Amino acid sequence: MFTVKQLVFCYPHSKDTTLRGISFSIEKGEIFGFLGPSGAGKSTTQKILYKLLTGYQGEVLFCGKPLRDWDRSFYERIGVSFELPNNYLKLSARENLKFFAAFYPNTPADFMPVLEKVGLAADADKLVSDFSKGMKMRLNFARALLHNPDMYFFDEPTSGLDPVNANKIKDIIKELKAKGKTIFLTTHNMFDADQLCDRVALLHQGGIKAMDAPAELKLKYGEKNIKVITANSAMKEYIFPLENIGKNPDFLKIISQQEVIAMHSQEATLEEVFIKVTGQTLV
Numbered sequence: 001m002f003t004v005k006q007l008v009f010c011y012p013h014s015k016d017t018t019l020r021g022i023s024f025s026i027e028k029g030e031i032f033g034f035l036g037p038s039g040a041g042k043s044t045t046q047k048i049l050y051k052l053l054t055g056y057q058g059e060v061l062f063c064g065k066p067l068r069d070w071d072r073s074f075y076e077r078i079g080v081s082f083e084l085p086n087n088y089l090k091l092s093a094r095e096n097l098k099f100f101a102a103f104y105p106n107t108p109a110d111f112m113p114v115l116e117k118v119g120l121a122a123d124a125d126k127l128v129s130d131f132s133k134g135m136k137m138r139l140n141f142a143r144a145l146l147h148n149p150d151m152y153f154f155d156e157p158t159s160g161l162d163p164v165n166a167n168k169i170k171d172i173i174k175e176l177k178a179k180g181k182t183i184f185l186t187t188h189n190m191f192d193a194d195q196l197c198d199r200v201a202l203l204h205q206g207g208i209k210a211m212d213a214p215a216e217l218k219l220k221y222g223e224k225n226i227k228v229i230t231a232n233s234a235m236k237e238y239i240f241p242l243e244n245i246g247k248n249p250d251f252l253k254i255i256s257q258q259e260v261i262a263m264h265s266q267e268a269t270l271e272e273v274f275i276k277v278t279g280q281t282l283v
Contacts, residue, residue: 001151001182002026002049007058009044018044020206021058026184031177033197034186035274037281040203042186043083046153049184050080076104079144083155083186085136089129093120093139096128097146104147111146118142119168133160141169151182158192170196190270194218200270204278214270221276222267226251230258239266 002025009019019041026032034042047053049060051067051074060067062074087096094111101107108114115121118138128136137160144152154173158166173183173196187193193200194214201211210217226245228238240251242265254260268276275281 001028001063002184003059003061003064004045004049005059007045007048007056007060009041009048009053009056012055018206019048019056022201022203022206022208024201024208024211026182028182029177029180030198031173031183031185031196033193033200034184034203035188035190035193035200035270036203037188041206042188042203043155045203046155046184046186050078050153051075076106076147077149078151078153079147079149080153081141081144081155081157083159085133085140087128087131087136087139087143090127092125092127093131093142094124096139097142100143101146106148107146114142114145117145117168117172119165134162134165137161138165138169141172145172149181151184152176153184153186155186156189157185157187158189166192190274194270202274202277204274204280209277210273215267217273218267218270221273222265225266227262227264227266228254228260229262229264230254231261232258235261 004025005023006021007019007023008017008021010017022045034045036042044053048056049067062070088099091099093115097111097114101111112121112124115124118141120135120138120142123131123135128139131139141157157169157173161169170192176183185193185197197214199211199213200217201208203209224242225239226242228240228251230236230238238254240248245251
């Protein structure tokens, strides 16, 4: 869907370059994650890809065509859920969706199914000024779904949500992928990225430091050990190297003679990968 080559961007009057020659591609039907702390350049990249920011250097192609050459029909192909709520406070949830639906040629006449999906059906006619931040975020998300686009941009989609509603949003994202939609997800939440993304790019100070499937990154930067926890008279932990584990006499003795209550490989978390790659934490 997108091909990005040597993308460079600097905000006017800024001494620092926000994006420093990043290159990546987003394949049709995948969830591609951009991960990093605030200020790394995640939202800036998204804003360039959905044509909110111009003045960049490098090449950006959407469906093989230079992004600069796309007319307004481009916006019918994408849906955007912004990082911060962006709704009309004096309108109800239903009225907000009706207003934004008028921008597109193909949107539903009934907005209740979309509101139901994000858990706002009971609040359809409530003024958005009375919504909590989490409710506003979910309405933001619902707006992106209205016109059934080919590609979605989700910027911190679970920010400010309780665990139940965060899971609703993640389930919707998984459903979109199952329908063949393409999703560009920016987040500093490594748990969400690990659950959702086919591939991730770790962004730090305007540069991509690593890019691969989450499982591959965790294996590459993790410890190739296995932890065994037993509980006979007292709980104990044992660490064994994974290499030739099936022939390790100490390992075989432990699992045959003691009560094993847990066994874990020691691959890294995505957050640990980020720290190893960049030398800094996510905050």
